[in-house]
Amino acid sequence: MTFTSSQKGSLAILPFFSLLLGGCGGASSEEAPLGQITAAKIYSSSPNGTGIHVGSTQPESWIGLTGTSLTWILTGLSQRSDGSWWATGWYSLDGAVLSADAQVLSVKYAGINQRLMAVHTTGSRLSIDLRDSLGNVQTVQDDALVGLTLKLQVPDQLGLTYQNYWLRIDSFDSVDSQAGDVFGYQVSYLRDELLGGSWSSYCKGPGGEAQRSVFYQGAQWHPMNGARSEGANLITMTCESGSVARCMRWGYRPWASSQLQSGSTTSLRDHHQACVHMKRASYCGDSHAQTIDGTQIFINDLLDPALHSGPLDVIEALWTPTGASCVSNRRHPELPFLGCPLPLPTCQATPSSDYVLATSLPPSGSLLGLID
Numbered sequence: 001m002t003f004t005s006s007q008k009g010s011l012a013i014l015p016f017f018s019l020l021l022g023g024c025g026g027a028s029s030e031e032a033p034l035g036q037i038t039a040a041k042i043y044s045s046s047p048n049g050t051g052i053h054v055g056s057t058q059p060e061s062w063i064g065l066t067g068t069s070l071t072w073i074l075t076g077l078s079q080r081s082d083g084s085w086w087a088t089g090w091y092s093l094d095g096a097v098l099s100a101d102a103q104v105l106s107v108k109y110a111g112i113n114q115r116l117m118a119v120h121t122t123g124s125r126l127s128i129d130l131r132d133s134l135g136n137v138q139t140v141q142d143d144a145l146v147g148l149t150l151k152l153q154v155p156d157q158l159g160l161t162y163q164n165y166w167l168r169i170d171s172f173d174s175v176d177s178q179a180g181d182v183f184g185y186q187v188s189y190l191r192d193e194l195l196g197g198s199w200s201s202y203c204k205g206p207g208g209e210a211q212r213s214v215f216y217q218g219a220q221w222h223p224m225n226g227a228r229s230e231g232a233n234l235i236t237m238t239c240e241s242g243s244v245a246r247c248m249r250w251g252y253r254p255w256a257s258s259q260l261q262s263g264s265t266t267s268l269r270d271h272h273q274a275c276v277h278m279k280r281a282s283y284c285g286d287s288h289a290q291t292i293d294g295t296q297i298f299i300n301d302l303l304d305p306a307l308h309s310g311p312l313d314v315i316e317a318l319w320t321p322t323g324a325s326c327v328s329n330r331r332h333p334e335l336p337f338l339g340c341p342l343p344l345p346t347c348q349a350t351p352s353s354d355y356v357l358a359t360s361l362p363p364s365g366s367l368l369g370l371i372d
Contacts, residue, residue, distance in 0.1 A: 072100060072154050074202070076220045077119055077235040085116045087150075087167075088234075090223050091157050097224055102154040102165065109140065109148045116150070119235050121217040123255050124175075124183045124248065145169045145185065154191075164192045167202065175212060175240055178251035178307060184212030184240050203239035214238050214245040216254065224287040226276045228321075247275035250299070251307035252357075258303045261353070271301065273321035274356040281316075281331050284340035285323025291331050298360040302353060310360060315347045318355040329361055 073090040078101075080086060085104040090097045107116045109130055117137060118129040127141035128148065140148065152165040171186040188199040201210035216236040219228050221244055238244040248254070254272040259265055277283075278299070281291035298310025316331060317324040323340070326347040330337065351358055 072102075073223055074102075074237065075223055076237045077104070078220070078231075079118070079233040085119065087152050087154075088220060089154065092224075097222075098157065100155050100157065100159070102152040105151045105153050105164075107148065107150055119217070121215050121235065123181055123253065124214050124216055126183075126185060126215045142183075143172050146171060166190045168199065171212075173212075175214065175245075175249060177249040179253065179256070181253065181256075182214060182245070182248050184214050184245075186210060187213045187237075203241075212240045214240055214248065216244075216248070219254065221276065225285070226273075226280070226282065228273055228276075243276045243279045246279060247272050250275065258307075261302050261304045263304075270321045270356055271303075274319040277321075277323045278317075278319040278357055278359060283317060283324040283327055283330075283337070283344060288337075290335050290337055292335075295331050296362050297331065298362060300358040300360065302355070312351065312358055312360045314361040314363075315349070315351065316359040316361050317344075318347055318351055319357040319359065321356065325355065331361065 071091075073092065074087055075090065076088045078086055078088055087102040087104060089100045089102050091100050092098075104116050107114045107128075107130055112132060114130040114132050116128065117131050120127045120129075125142060126145060127139055128145065129137060129139050131137045146169055149166050149168040152167065153162045154165050155162055166189065168188045168190070169185050170188055173184065174180070175182045175184040187202040189202050190197050190199050203211035203213055214237075216238070218232060218234065219230045220234045220236050221228055221238075226243065236244065240246075240249070252268050252271040252275045254267075254269045256268045257265055258268055258271075277285050280289040281295075282289055297316065298312070299308035300310050300312055301307055315328045317327045319325070324344055327344045328347040
């Protein structure tokens with residue numbers, strides 16, 4: 001996975017601080033299970049944060065890595081050309097991010113140290129291939145993954161010293177979702193400390209409550225601006241209330257396809273990417289989120305049947321995989337917004353049928369709509 005120098009940024013020389021993984025932002029309330037749903041007009045009451053999807057201390061995981069963070073941020077796994085596996089990690093300073101990947105040293109499964117051979121997902125269902133010291137290879141997935149532990153060697157900000165981390169899968173179950181096909185894994189972490197340590201949830205809500213991780217093979221997302229990097233060797237590890245997983249839960253699964261109103265079939269990858277920006281109200285498709293947790297919105301798409309078909313009486317914006325293509329009514333006009341490098345036009349009162357997703361604002365005082 002590669003990013004431009006402007007995406008990675010640079011860090012000044014920093015002393016080594018202790019590393020910490022923590023929670024992925026979002027609200028504590030959860031909607032009732034929706035089951036298998038094919039039509040739209042169903043709106044939840046569960047806030048999903050304003051961040052990309054990273055595991056971190058609050059509030060970075062809500063709003064993206066927009067400030068100084070001395071914590072190591074984990075966003076997924078990737079396999080390199082020599083067959084080794086690495087955890088994709090980052091540090092942040094004043095809106096710049098520095099790549100800091102951690103090598104997967106070993107895997108412990110059923111009390112035995114083994115080698116990580118491959119990581120796969122089918123949709124969001126995770127499977128892992130392991131090889132023991134005798135050369136025997138086995139594949140474990142779903143409930144069988146419980147107890148599997150990865151040992152990581154995490155670098156400091158300068159890559160001069162390292163600290164060992166363990167990630168352990170504690171549970172597997174379905175995550176409430178529009179289509180009923182999103183699955184999550186409770187993942188805990190432990191780090192080496194002189195006086196010992198204790199296991200803590202990798203993903204946490206604003207009250208510190210444990211949340212699940214959702215895995216996806218084929219892409220990873222930049223932790224600041226939500227840019228998508230594709231590759232079969234890339235595995236995303238996203239917290240269930242961040243934008244990447246929340247858009248999957250809203251039905252826009254990047255592994256799925258659907259029929260358009262024109263009758264043709266389309267992949268939902270562009271819908272999912274547009275949703276990542278839409279949920280955060282990132283009009284410019286960058287690291288700036290122009291929303292506040294708990295804001296109500298209507299969503300409208302052109303799928304047949306529509307996953308969401310909210311009314312477009314007060315259009316906010318039309319959304320593409322790179323951000324908004326037009327903006328009429330911002331969710332929070334009180335938030336500072338200097339505009340985009342390329343100014344966005346005002347949306348037409350009746351939008352043409354060339355958008356991926358559209359959002360509209362409910363009437364003041366209304367209890368309807370999805371909660372962003």
